[in-house]
Amino acid sequence: MSDPAPDPMVDESDFLAVMAEVCTPVTVVTSLDDALPYGTTVSAFASLSLRPPMVLVALERSSTLLAKLRRTRRFGVNILGSNQDAVARRFASKGIDKFHGIAWTESDGLPRLRDATGWIACRVQSFFEGGDHMLVTGVVERAVATPGAPLAYHRRTFGTHSEIAVSPR
Numbered sequence: 704m705s706d707p708a709p710d711p712m713v714d715e716s717d718f719l720a721v722m723a724e725v726c727t728p729v730t731v732v733t734s735l736d737d738a739l740p741y742g743t744t745v746s747a748f749a750s751l752s753l754r755p756p757m758v759l760v761a762l763e764r765s766s767t768l769l770a771k772l773r774r775t776r777r778f779g780v781n782i783l784g785s786n787q788d789a790v791a792r793r794f795a796s797k798g799i800d801k802f803h804g805i806a807w808t809e810s811d812g813l814p815r816l817r818d819a820t821g822w823i824a825c826r827v828q829s830f831f832e833g834g835d836h837m838l839v840t841g842v843v844e845r846a847v848a849t850p851g852a853p854l855a856y857h858r859r860t861f862g863t864h865s866e867i868a869v870s871p872r
């Protein structure tokens with residue numbers, strides 16, 4: 704059992720407000736358990752290590768996907784493109800057949816979404832406690848880039864990235 708949460712030193716709304724200013728990637732993390740696909744929208748995704756190649760995701764302790772990862776110990780990361788905001792909304796829901804009407808195939812033994820701009824297949828290395836989330840580290844078994852405009856999340860809205868004009872010196 705983890706220790707009870709200590710009294711917060713900052714106001715929750717201040718923390719949420721500052722984090723809303725952080726532009727994050729949008730991914731759908733997936734797993735396959737007993738031939739059934741599971742997936743969840745995840746912004747807390749980052750590259751962790753190059754040698755060996757590793758990534759990190761953070762999942763709410765109540766996440767259904769987290770329970771699946773504890774069993775299967777494998778996961779896929781679908782890095783969403785700018786035209787996949789509806790996919791992100793769908794996989795941010797709970798308790799419905801999230802894959803209904805979604806174009807996906809099995810790849811590396813994991814659910815892979817069509818039209819994502821990146822695909823990473825991982826084997827779980829470790830789970831770490833992180834407050835009300837769990838950090839999951841994964842060793843990358845396959846990485847495929849399909850370059851395209853990314854889906855980004857900023858101030859609770861979906862958008863994309865664009866290059867800024869080079870400033871004159």
Ligand SMILES: Cc1cc2nc3c(=O)[nH]c(=O)nc-3n(C[C@H](O)[C@H](O)[C@H](O)COP(=O)(O)O)c2cc1C
Pocket residue numbers: 729742743744745746747748761762763765766767768769791792794795796797798856
């Ligand atoms: C843009 C966006 C980013 C999200 N990022 C995360 C995340 O990093 N980790 C997480 O656990 N939930 C995240 N969520 C919330 C989950 O997608 C949501 O709680 C989902 O219903 C969990 O489903 P599950 O219980 O089937 O795993 C995010 C939601 C949105 C809309």
